[in-house]
Amino acid sequence: MSFDPNRPTILYAAPLSLFSGKARAYLRWRGVAFEERLATKEVYKEIIVPRLGYAMIPVIETPEGETIQDTTEIIDHFEALAAGPSVFPEGPRQRLAAHLLELYGDEWLLLPAMHYRWRHNRDFAYREFGSTAAPDASPEEQVEIGKKAATRFEGVVPMLGATPEMAPAIEASYEALLGELEAHFSVNDYCLGGRPSVGDYGLIGPLYAHLYRDPASGEIMKRLAPSVAAWVERMHEPPQPESGDFLAGDEVPETLLPVLRRMMTEQGPCLRELCGAVAAFKGGSPDADIPRALGMQPFTLDAPGVKEATGKRLIFPNGQWLLQRATDWLGSLDGSERASADVFLKQIGGDFVTPELVEAPVRRENFRLVWA
Numbered sequence: 001m002s003f004d005p006n007r008p009t010i011l012y013a014a015p016l017s018l019f020s021g022k023a024r025a026y027l028r029w030r031g032v033a034f035e036e037r038l039a040t041k042e043v044y045k046e047i048i049v050p051r052l053g054y055a056m057i058p059v060i061e062t063p064e065g066e067t068i069q070d071t072t073e074i075i076d077h078f079e080a081l082a083a084g085p086s087v088f089p090e091g092p093r094q095r096l097a098a099h100l101l102e103l104y105g106d107e108w109l110l111l112p113a114m115h116y117r118w119r120h121n122r123d124f125a126y127r128e129f130g131s132t133a134a135p136d137a138s139p140e141e142q143v144e145i146g147k148k149a150a151t152r153f154e155g156v157v158p159m160l161g162a163t164p165e166m167a168p169a170i171e172a173s174y175e176a177l178l179g180e181l182e183a184h185f186s187v188n189d190y191c192l193g194g195r196p197s198v199g200d201y202g203l204i205g206p207l208y209a210h211l212y213r214d215p216a217s218g219e220i221m222k223r224l225a226p227s228v229a230a231w232v233e234r235m236h237e238p239p240q241p242e243s244g245d246f247l248a249g250d251e252v253p254e255t256l257l258p259v260l261r262r263m264m265t266e267q268g269p270c271l272r273e274l275c276g277a278v279a280a281f282k283g284g285s286p287d288a289d290i291p292r293a294l295g296m297q298p299f300t301l302d303a304p305g306v307k308e309a310t311g312k313r314l315i316f317p318n319g320q321w322l323l324q325r326a327t328d329w330l331g332s333l334d335g336s337e338r339a340s341a342d343v344f345l346k347q348i349g350g351d352f353v354t355p356e357l358v359e360a361p362v363r364r365e366n367f368r369l370v371w372a
């Protein structure tokens with residue numbers, strides 16, 4: 001892509017941020033010439049909050065001055081401009097798998113990400129929050145600044161389901177997932193073959209900043225799943241932008257199926273409940289703004305050897321917005337393509353995923369969810 005040094009694409013982001021890692025990895029693979037600027041306290045105050053109305057990263061500023069927040073919208077934006085290979089596979093199954101994996105990474109794997117960061121990397125995280133907010137402060141000051149800056153993030157961790165009681169289940173489920181991913185990435189460069197898909201970008205969010213870069217978590221990943229760590233490195237520093245092909249014949253590799261089955265076992269019941277909660281909220285308050293969270297829901301992890309694997313988590317309508325990318329895709333298919341996608345969903349225990357699952361669709365406008 002062309003690059004005007006006078007008007008670069010700017011990514012406001014931070015090394016410790018989950019979704020910054022997703023955006024950065026994508027922009028690098030896409031070959032976008034961008035400049036990354038640290039989301040310091042001043043950047044939040046002077047750029048991010050005035051533009052979005054709230055504090056969130058990553059944020060893109062395009063050479064034309066357009067602001068984009070939300071990694072999915074960032075990817076959509078650059079995919080629409082790109083002439084090269086797409087991160088959206090064309091095959092019905094592969095495209096569905098890619099959308100589902102983005103939803104799994106963005107919304108579900110927050111749980112192990114937050115658990116490991118705040119239980120096993122707390123001091124590191126304070127330092128990182130401090131050096132992001134105030135890069136010029138002394139290391140001692142940064143720890144204090146970091147503790148304050150982290151409150152908003154740390155405070156929400158139990159509400160994501162990462163409570164001390166759930167620690168054994170979260171770790172057992174995550175280690176089982178690492179085993180499944182290891183089996184996959186020891187024979188495949190990316191989820192669907194030789195090219196990263198939007199599903200890889202969903203997974204890289206939690207698996208990079210929190211579960212690879214945070215030191216205690218990185219040690220676990222490198223020890224238990226070296227091929228996963230190698231995939232993280234490949235994703236974060238792509239050897240060759242805009243290269244590679246998806247597997248031929250719309251194949252979703254056998255080795256990816258256990259990962260998708262785990263997603264459906266753990267996240268599936270919550271997705272059904274989420275769609276019901278969004279529809280009930282619309283029924284009760286059709287004119288109200290859609291809140292970021294709609295109460296709490298129970299969830300159960302597939303945690304080998306652990307008895308207490310049920311906790312509670314916030315219900316996030318944003319998850320439905322991401323799910324709609326899968327259900328809209330499914331709804332656009334007909335004939336043999338739809339039949340092939342349905343067989344695949346059955347194979348992974350996801351046959352509840354139908355266009356009808358979403359009763360009250362949402363879309364994004366001006367950095368917020370609104371009714372579609």
Ligand SMILES: N[C@@H](CCC(=O)N[C@@H](CS)C(=O)NCC(=O)O)C(=O)O
Nearest residue numbers: 017018019020055056057070071072
């Ligand atoms: N769906 C958004 C999520 C972005 C997000 O949660 N960013 C975190 C940092 S990794 C953040 O700024 N959170 C602030 C908050 O949740 O209030 C995206 O894909 O960009």
